[in-house]
Amino acid sequence: MKNIDSNTHVSGTSVYLDDVPVMNGTLFGAAFESPSAHGVIRELILDDALRIPGVVRVFTAADIPGQNEIGGIIKDEPLLADTHVHFCGMPVAFVVARTREAARAAVKKIRIRIDALPVITDPREAQAKGELIIPPRTFRQGDTDLAWPQCTHIFTGNADINGQEHLYIETQGAYVIPQEHNSLRIYSSTQGPTAVQRVVAAITGASMHQFEVIVTRLGGGFGGKEDQANTWAALCALAAWILKKPVKYALHRMEDMAMTGKRHPYAADFKIGLDKDLKILAYEVSFFQNAGASADLSPAVLARTLFHCTNAYYIPHVKATAWSCRTHLPPNTAFRGFGGPQGMFVIEAAIAKAARVLQVDAALIQKTNLIATGQTFPYGQIAASEAGTCWDKAETLYDVVEQQRKVQLFNTENKLLKKGIAFMPICFGISFTNTMMNNARSLVHVYSDGSVGISTGAVEMGQGVNTKILQVAAQTFSIPANKIKLNHTSTYTIANTSPSAASATADLNGKATLIACNAILDRLKQLAAEAFHVTPADITLENGHVLVNQQPSSWNWQQLVTTAFAQRINLSEHGHYATPEIHYDAVKEKGHPFAYHVYGTAILEATVDCLRGTYTIDTVKVVHDFGNSMNTDIDRGQIEGGIVQGIGWMTLEEVIYDREGKLRSNALSTYKVPDIYAVPKTIAIDALQTTRDNLAVFRSKAVGEPPLMYGIGAWFALHNAIRAFHPHADIPFITPMTPEKVLLALYSKTNTETNQQHAETVSHLGSDL
Numbered sequence: 001m002k003n004i005d006s007n008t009h010v011s012g013t014s015v016y017l018d019d020v021p022v023m024n025g026t027l028f029g030a031a032f033e034s035p036s037a038h039g040v041i042r043e044l045i046l047d048d049a050l051r052i053p054g055v056v057r058v059f060t061a062a063d064i065p066g067q068n069e070i071g072g073i074i075k076d077e078p079l080l081a082d083t084h085v086h087f088c089g090m091p092v093a094f095v096v097a098r099t100r101e102a103a104r105a106a107v108k109k110i111r112i113r114i115d116a117l118p119v120i121t122d123p124r125e126a127q128a129k130g131e132l133i134i135p136p137r138t139f140r141q142g143d144t145d146l147a148w149p150q151c152t153h154i155f156t157g158n159a160d161i162n163g164q165e166h167l168y169i170e171t172q173g174a175y176v177i178p179q180e181h182n183s184l185r186i187y188s189s190t191q192g193p194t195a196v197q198r199v200v201a202a203i204t205g206a207s208m209h210q211f212e213v214i215v216t217r218l219g220g221g222f223g224g225k226e227d228q229a230n231t232w233a234a235l236c237a238l239a240a241w242i243l244k245k246p247v248k249y250a251l252h253r254m255e256d257m258a259m260t261g262k263r264h265p266y267a268a269d270f271k272i273g274l275d276k277d278l279k280i281l282a283y284e285v286s287f288f289q290n291a292g293a294s295a296d297l298s299p300a301v302l303a304r305t306l307f308h309c310t311n312a313y314y315i316p317h318v319k320a321t322a323w324s325c326r327t328h329l330p331p332n333t334a335f336r337g338f339g340g341p342q343g344m345f346v347i348e349a350a351i352a353k354a355a356r357v358l359q360v361d362a363a364l365i366q367k368t369n370l371i372a373t374g375q376t377f378p379y380g381q382i383a384a385s386e387a388g389t390c391w392d393k394a395e396t397l398y399d400v401v402e403q404q405r406k407v408q409l410f411n412t413e414n415k416l417l418k419k420g421i422a423f424m425p426i427c428f429g430i431s432f433t434n435t436m437m438n439n440a441r442s443l444v445h446v447y448s449d450g451s452v453g454i455s456t457g458a459v460e461m462g463q464g465v466n467t468k469i470l471q472v473a474a475q476t477f478s479i480p481a482n483k484i485k486l487n488h489t490s491t492y493t494i495a496n497t498s499p500s501a502a503s504a505t506a507d508l509n510g511k512a513t514l515i516a517c518n519a520i521l522d523r524l525k526q527l528a529a530e531a532f533h534v535t536p537a538d539i540t541l542e543n544g545h546v547l548v549n550q551q552p553s554s555w556n557w558q559q560l561v562t563t564a565f566a567q568r569i570n571l572s573e574h575g576h577y578a579t580p581e582i583h584y585d586a587v588k589e590k591g592h593p594f595a596y597h598v599y600g601t602a603i604l605e606a607t608v609d610c611l612r613g614t615y616t617i618d619t620v621k622v623v624h625d626f627g628n629s630m631n632t633d634i635d636r637g638q639i640e641g642g643i644v645q646g647i648g649w650m651t652l653e654e655v656i657y658d659r660e661g662k663l664r665s666n667a668l669s670t671y672k673v674p675d676i677y678a679v680p681k682t683i684a685i686d687a688l689q690t691t692r693d694n695l696a697v698f699r700s701k702a703v704g705e706p707p708l709m710y711g712i713g714a715w716f717a718l719h720n721a722i723r724a725f726h727p728h729a730d731i732p733f734i735t736p737m738t739p740e741k742v743l744l745a746l747y748s749k750t751n752t753e754t755n756q757q758h759a760e761t762v763s764h765l766g767s768d769l
């Protein structure tokens with residue numbers, strides 16, 4: 001089935017925040033942001049700003065009637081800076097004016113005097129100074145101390161992983177319209193309507209039921225609007241609440257880039273031990289997460305880094321510790337993969353390190369250690385693994401032996417162009433790691449004319465969730481898609497929602513819809529059974545017709561509904577779904593946190609220009625575990641998009657803050673995102689169709705985040721291409737691998753560690769390898 005939004009997208013009639021008609025009398029907001037990363041506010045001078053014609057009012061922390069607090073997991077984040085500023089870009093004041101231009105002109109006239117305090121931008125420095133968001137967490141399996149003496153090879157190293165700008169096409173924004181009885185209607189570009197509602201209630205000091213948060217759709221969220229849409233909605237709501245006028249604020253791109261948090265940069269130290277057969281016996285890793293100035297979602301992101309620190313591998317002895325470090329950067333936040341990708345990069349780096357010193361193909365170590373069904377992850381869940389199946393299928397389907405032969409031939413024939421191949425297996429757990437968040441509701445109405453309206457807590461952000469939910473209803477009622485409409489998301493219709501995140505939106509809201517549709521269907525079948533003097537089990541619906549014992553009857557869907565309506569049968573249902581089977585003990589750090597895992601293997605090939613350091617990622621060939629995809633077009637779109645976004649993170653996109661904590665890569669001229677030339681010429685996707693039962697909606701596994709992690713392979717394909725040019729190149733595990741870094745590595749001094757250990761290893765291994 002086609003994505004139900006394709007026509008409106010192509011014709012430009014899909015409604016985003018900025019397409020919501022603006023009423024007469026609407027005021028426009030603009031935030032004044034802190035120019036310093038850390039300091040004490042001594043003076044805030046608003047006089048000049050207030051003199052700009054059209055300016056209505058400038059709000060500061062003192063104007064907040066409720067709590068000046070927007071923190072979700074930890075209450076550590078003011079909406080507007082009060083006495084201190086904690087990052088460059090932190091909102092300090094909110095100007096409201098009759099026009100956008102006046103609001104922005106007034107922002108430029110605000111003066112602030114700040115007494116500077118020391119600025120920390122580096123997570124290791126923050127950790128050393130005890131600047132932690134939460135106490136460190138450690139995941140353990142086996143006993144690494146006992147395992148090290150058993151290891152034939154032990155390697156240590158470190159990694160520095162940079163962040164990533166979300167660059168959703170639609171920037172953050174909100175439009176708030178006062179309603180009667182002290183309530184507000186809030187249009188917000190948010191993944192979490194309930195989070196916006198909760199924060200607005202806290203800021204105004206009122207109750208959640210006074211706030212209707214409406215989301216039409218998002219022009220992308222990618223995690224950046226899971227928590228960080230709250231700020232703009234809260235600022236507009238504050239002004240609308242006090243002025244009793246509609247207030248709108250949609251951020252300019254540069255405002256958005258400067259004021260919002262990004263994917264978390266991480267620093268990491270690793271130690272990996274292998275036996276003589278290249279089995280990984282032990283792995284110790286320390287993660288230093290750059291959380292930014294307040295918690296935001298960092299503690300949850302940190303957890304997922306630990307959950308995915310062994311990627312798709314089974315390692316019997318693991319000790320992984322993670323520190324969430326407070327720095328003076330904008331609070332970093334959810335981003336597709338939610339900390340998982342950072343954890344996975346480090347284990348891949350550790351394997352690459354072992355491979356380059358041992359002079360073996362990393363793929364051999366990867367393949368040797370893939371997790372098998374029945375083996376346990378460090379957090380205690382037992383794997384139902386497709387890791388080996390995906391890998392083996394990719395190897396044969398894409399004829400890797402031949403690909404490797406061609407690459408070797410290319411590398412011998414070319415002096416200044418070198419190719420590299422990397423395998424990237426993935427394993428990603430599906431469910432919010434916070435068990436209580438795994439629930440959703442759906443409100444299904446069958447109207448008396450037989451048409452169907454559905455509202456859920458799901459936010460459509462381009463990932464196609466509304467199409468999938470529609471498919472659930474169409475299939476359950478056995479009626480055509482054009483009889484069903486998915487409504488916008490509203491906190492008045494569906495309450496207490498978890499954000500649309502964790503790749504679980506279609507599973508959670510789709511299953512709630514299934515429950516609601518089935519409840520209505522049961523009532524309709526009961527009615528038909530009575531009319532035809534059979535039991536409900538004898539009634540089925542097929543293509544809009546009512547079948548009795550598989551034989552056509554005189555009734556169709558329309559008559560069934562009309563009769564039910566006439567007999568006063570309830571044609572509406574509110575379905576509630578809570579994922580079964582999952583549990584987690586955060587004290588023991590053991591449990592069964594995920595409904596299931598998504599697996600896959602990608603094979604990436606890259607070519608490096610060894611004169612210039614430039615490169616292309618040529619091909620990405622994937623075998624992906626879809627379970628049983630309910631919409632292959634949408635799922636392929638998610639995989640292609642995820643791969644390109646992952647490649648961008650690993651290769652081009654370089655978030656740069658200077659030592660004063662100011663964002664230098666603050667526009668698209670200084671922050672390079674993938675363009676069409678960065679997209680691999682070939683992206684081949686093969687569906688591993690499995691018959692194993694799983695908890696996904698219609699057994700169609702979640703697909704939103706996992707494919708991003710295939711992009712990690714781009715870094716290692718480049719690494720391997722560089723080594724084809726300079727076998728003992730010094731290639732630090734730093735991301736992104738920009739052309740500048742490639743050039744430095746191509747002409748780096750010989751990495752003595754690799755060279756020396758190489759000599760030792762060869763003599764030590766003898767004929768083993």
Ligand code: MTE
Pocket residue numbers: 219220221222223335336337461462463465500501502503504505506638641702703704705
């Ligand atoms: N795809 C598009 N087009 N736009 C997005 O914003 N967000 C990603 C992924 N794919 C996103 C996307 C992220 S971070 C998540 S968690 C999932 O979609 C959320 O949607 P799902 O739960 O329906 O997969």
Ligand code: HPA
Pocket residue numbers: 226297300304334338431432433434437501502503
């Ligand atoms: N994934 C994504 N978003 C989340 C999660 C998670 O596990 N937990 C809270 N928000």
Ligand code: MOS
Pocket residue numbers: 191221222223224226334335336337338500501502503705
């Ligand atoms: Mo996605 S990072 O869970 O919004």
